[in-house]
Amino acid sequence: MNKTIADIAQMAGVAKSTVSRFLNGGSVSENTRQKIERIIKQYNYVPNTFARSLKAKKTSIIGTVVPRLDSYATSQTLIGIDEELRGLQYQMLIANTSQDMQREIDAIYDFARQKVSGIILLAAEITDAHLKAIEDIQIPVLLVGQQHELLHSLIHNDDQAGYVMGKHVIERGHRDIVYLGVSERDQAVGIHRKRGFQRAVAECSDCKVRYYETSFKMSEAVVTAQTILEASMPTLIVAATDNIAMGVMKTAFSLNISIPQHLSVTGFGDYDITEMIHPTLTTVKYHYLQAGMLAAAHISQLVEGQSVRQKTILDVELISRESVDKI
Structure with missing residues (x-):
């Protein structure tokens, strides 16, 4: 059974407050310090950091x-x-x-x-x-x-992430693009990432971009992607996260749409799995x-x-x- 501060105090013949003061770095006599240290070592006592912190002025x-x-x-x-x-x-x-x-x-x-x-x-x-x-x-x-x-x-530099992705897909020749983002309540992903992408496509005179929203959940991205792909086939879907991108890829496979031959897909994040799936996912790495x-x-x-x-x-x-x- 683990020893408590009360047990240590009883064995040392001192008050609980003295043991607590010792454990929190307070001043005790040399004789008391040696007794408490000897008992702690003998019973391998490990202080409950959380419990101590509730009374300490400064916690760890x-x-x-x-x-x-x-x-x-x-x-x-x-x-x-x-x-x-x-x-x-x-x-x-x-x-x-x-x-x-x-x-x-x-x-x-x-x-x-x-x-x-x-x-x-x-x-x-x-x-x-x-x-x-x-x-x-x-x-x-x-x-x-x-x-x-x-x-x-x-x-993370979301604006720059969106911009470099936009420049990359334009350089790859894509002009009919869907951007599948998330609610602007999330400022980093919903606003800054999208704005960076918009900044890149604004430099392209003949780009056609349609914007849609979904949630961060892959399962919801699957449903949104199906609505998009059944209505009109872009050459590329830029997904606001890798999870959303994988949802898009799942939908494409279920509709017998080949990636990247018939539809290109990108994400953001560089999750571990994006290098393991086939085809591997073009993305922006976040550290x-x-x-x-x-x-x-x-x-x-x-x-x-x-x-x-x-x-x-x-x-x-x-x-x-x-x-x-x-x-």
Whole structure:
């Protein structure tokens, strides 16, 4: 049975508060320190960091709020955060909101009640309710994947991603194009990524582009793609994410449409699977793992009161593969 602070205190002949003070780096006599250390070593006692943090003035816990766990981008970002935080002697708590905005707000307040040192927030949009919660809790918050002028933000260069993809498909000769995006409530993907693409096609005098929306779910992209392809056949569909692109490819295969011979498809993200499927997917690589590691470094610096750049932008990289034909 694991020993508790009360057990350690009883064996050492001291008060629980003395053991707690020792574990939190407070001052105790040399004799008491030696007794507590000897007992901790004898019983391999591991302090409950979470429980200690509830009473400590400063904790070693960082809260991370994510919109969903079944996402390659989220999982890779979380891996990066966790790896870096461990090296910085912090622990991570995760709150999954299942893309429910009220649960995001609740998670911010919940983390504050748990006395985390800082919060990393992966949100689709930042509302007045988010800003009020962040102001109320008075804890450092870092926004990842989106940007807001009032918050420290770490973002991928979505505008540039859309632009380089647009230039690439135009250079491949495509002029009849469908852009399958998402709601503009998600500013990074729904607005900035699309605007970058629009900026590229605006430089092409004879491009015809139709714009549609779907959700981030592959299953919904399948349905939307079927409506598009049954109405009119473009030469290319630019999907706002790799998940959406794979939904488009699934629909194309079910309709006996060959990729890329009859339809070219692109995505954004460079998920691991995009290099394994056939044909391999042309996409834009996002450095999610690096983003997570940098986010962890930045939140720890904010917690320590150090200066952090208000907005950090990560580069993206075009990955040209088999799913885009040259016309």
